[in-house]
Amino acid sequence: MSEAHHKSESHLDNQTETWFSSWFDTPYYHILYKERNYREAQHFMDNLTHYLNLPEKAKVLDLACGKGRHSIYLSQLGYEVLGADLSENSIAEASKNNNLHLRFKVHDMRQPFDEKFDAIFNLFTSFGYFEKDEDNLTTLKAIKASLTDYGFAVIDFMNVHQVINTLVPEEVKVVDGIEFHIKRYVADGHIFKEIDFEDQGKSFHFTEKVKALTLDDFKELMDEAGIYLLDIFGDYKLKKFHKTESERLIMIFK
Structure with missing residues (x-):
């Protein structure tokens, strides 16, 4: 779950805002996670767009796009891309890459697009970090409302079963000379x-917090939102999902 954007608190300045105005807006978030495997992410997007057979110049929304690295890659594949994120700092950075086929905006994923x-x-794992559980359903309904009649949506989430089974309780990571002390645990779902x-x-x-949503949880939410789950994959190569072994829970729906 190192890639997730979550609720956070900074005890340094007594902020009480949610995740999007503290941890994810700090430079330290990007320092800690700068070693992510972006090549693997690009292969994932190659596989996804090929599987979905998206037409040339298809309109694609990268929801919770961060600084826009994946939005940029999707636009290079030939799509018309909008990257949206709640972090004003991230969108300001991403917007430096604006062109005719790529744009960015600050947006709350709980709201449908016009x-x-x-x-x-x-x-x-850019889902499940809201304080209120009902916001997860609201987000799914907003995604549904923002799709064309023939459009597809993809949620790439962690496989909660595998994450909990392999959770590393304590770890120290040194990045750019900063020693990050990390503790992980499961509590209150x-x-x-x-x-x-x-x-x-x-x-x-800082505290990251993400709801431990299982496939069954997502199915329940999707049923309630009137969403049709088409396919489920367990990794970025789009291999079959296995509840205990798969690294990811990737859901394709419309």
Whole structure:
């Protein structure tokens, strides 16, 4: 779940805002996760777009796009891409890449868009971080409302069963000279990650929190939202989903 954007708190400045105005908007989030495997992510998008057989110039929404690296790649594949994210800092950075086929906007995924898309991608565990459970259903309904009649949506989530079975309780990661002390645990139906570090003489503490949604949970939500689940994959090569072994839970729906 290292890729997720979650609720966070900084005890440094007594912020009480949710994740999108603290941890994900800090430079430290991007420092900690800068070693992500983007080549693997690009292969995933190659596989996805090929599987979906998206037409040339299809309108694609990258929902929770961060700084837009995947949006940029999707536009290079020939699609008309909108990258949307709640983080104003990330969108400001991403917007430097704007062109005729690529644009970015600040947007809350709980709200439908005033345009329709042929494909909506919600990638790398960018779901399930809301304080209110009903917001997960609201988000699915907003995705449904933002699809064309023949459009497809993809949610790429962690496989909760595999994550919990392989959870590393404590870890230290050193990136750019910063020593990140990380603790992971499961509580109240959520997976937590506590992150502590020091930089320039100041101490920081952030908490990531994502709801431990299983395939059954998603099916229940999708039924309620009137969504048709078409296919389920277990990794970025689009191999079959196995409840205990698969690294990912990738759901294709319309």
